[in-house]
Amino acid sequence: MAFDFTGKTVMVFGGTSGINLGIARAFAKAGAKLAVASRSQDKVDAAVAQLSGQTPALGYSLDVRDFDAVKAAVADFREKRGTIDVLVSGAAGNFPVPAAALSSNGFKTVTDIDTLGTFHVLRAAHEHLTKPGASIINITAPQAWIPMALQVHVCAAKAGVDMITKTLAIEWGGEGVRVNSVSPGPIDGTEGMDRLAPTPEAKVAAARAVPLNRLGTVDDVADVCLFLASDYARYVSGVVLPADGGWSVGRGFAGLG
Numbered sequence: 380m381a382f383d384f385t386g387k388t389v390m391v392f393g394g395t396s397g398i399n400l401g402i403a404r405a406f407a408k409a410g411a412k413l414a415v416a417s418r419s420q421d422k423v424d425a426a427v428a429q430l431s432g433q434t435p436a437l438g439y440s441l442d443v444r445d446f447d448a449v450k451a452a453v454a455d456f457r458e459k460r461g462t463i464d465v466l467v468s469g470a471a472g473n474f475p476v477p478a479a480a481l482s483s484n485g486f487k488t489v490t491d492i493d494t495l496g497t498f499h500v501l502r503a504a505h506e507h508l509t510k511p512g513a514s515i516i517n518i519t520a521p522q523a524w525i526p527m528a529l530q531v532h533v534c535a536a537k538a539g540v541d542m543i544t545k546t547l548a549i550e551w552g553g554e555g556v557r558v559n560s561v562s563p564g565p566i567d568g569t570e571g572m573d574r575l576a577p578t579p580e581a582k583v584a585a586a587r588a589v590p591l592n593r594l595g596t597v598d599d600v601a602d603v604c605l606f607l608a609s610d611y612a613r614y615v616s617g618v619v620l621p622a623d624g625g626w627s628v629g630r631g632f633a634g635l636g
């Protein structure tokens with residue numbers, strides 16, 4: 380893809396594995412100055428080592444539920460790299476569980492990471508964003524608008540993420556800051572997919588539910604993020620953009636043919 384982010388600054392929260400690391404890698408390949416953040420110091424170190432093959436990368440070991448830690452990371456990044464051009468909020472937790480067996484703390488844990496964590500990331504970064512021009516991308520999921528059994532906590536959490544996207548697109552639009560969500564479909568080789576479709580049979584069934592007839596790749600999602608952060612998307616704000624092969628549309632009546 381011919382997107383050029385040379386000299387641009389990008390922070391990816393939750394950017395040390397899976398889809399979010401793929402997003403960080405794509406921005407690194409496009410020339411951006413990067414930082415990734417997540418809880419595990421080992422994962423942060425490994426991600427920084429991988430990204431530094433392309434670009435000098437910074438890493439922060441933190442929990443997005445800890446607002447002060449997120450604030451400290453964005454302030455440090457601002458001091459070392461300048462204002463933030465692209466902010467990706469993708470830290471999330473997921474496990475399938477019947478609602479009747481989910482504890483209060485289990486529900487709270489997922490909404491705290493996904494929804495409150497996203498608010499923390501955006502709220503802390505706001506004063507450090509490039510204005511005008513910054514692009515914020517929240518990583519959501521189809522569960523935000525399509526109810527899914529065993530996912531009451533994730534459905535509620537990601538619906539909250541998308542309302543943060545839409546609300547802040549309104550509030551921050553006047554400052555020249557765009558806020559969008561990207562919604563991956565079933566992405567092969569990821570933790571999220573392994574948790575929701577743990578067997579080969581479940582993965583085949585998941586692919587069959589996608590109109591494009593295959594599971595997605597990390598790059599399928601990363602390329603959409605490059606587009607959304609680029610000047611080609613300069614008039615796009617407040618949207619939830621699925622990168623899901625049509626999964627969230629469903630097969631409709633074509634499924635009967």
Ligand code: COA
Nearest residue numbers: 471472473474475476481482483484485486488489570571
């Ligand atoms: N089923 C039911 N409840 C579960 C659960 C499961 N599989 N896994 C965790 N919980 C509950 C715990 O029992 C606990 O509730 P309790 O105190 O009432 O017993 C609560 O969730 C918090 O668990 P804990 O392990 O302390 O949370 P954590 O903050 O250490 O980790 C998780 C967060 C649970 C989301 C963990 O799975 C994680 O770190 N996930 C990140 C990776 C991921 O989910 N990737 C996919 C993204 S789509």
Ligand code: NAP
Nearest residue numbers: 393395396397398417418419442443470471566569570571
């Ligand atoms: P993943 O590899 O587990 O990525 C989650 C990332 O978030 C990891 O880097 C993890 O690192 C970090 N993280 C988790 N909890 C955190 C916390 N409290 N504070 C800071 N960082 C935290 O999962 P993935 O499957 O690639 O999912 C990535 C994103 O895509 C998520 O937002 C998910 O909801 C979304 N999504 C995925 C799929 C899919 O098919 N996989 C589909 C739809 C949407 P640490 O463990 O080091 O914290």
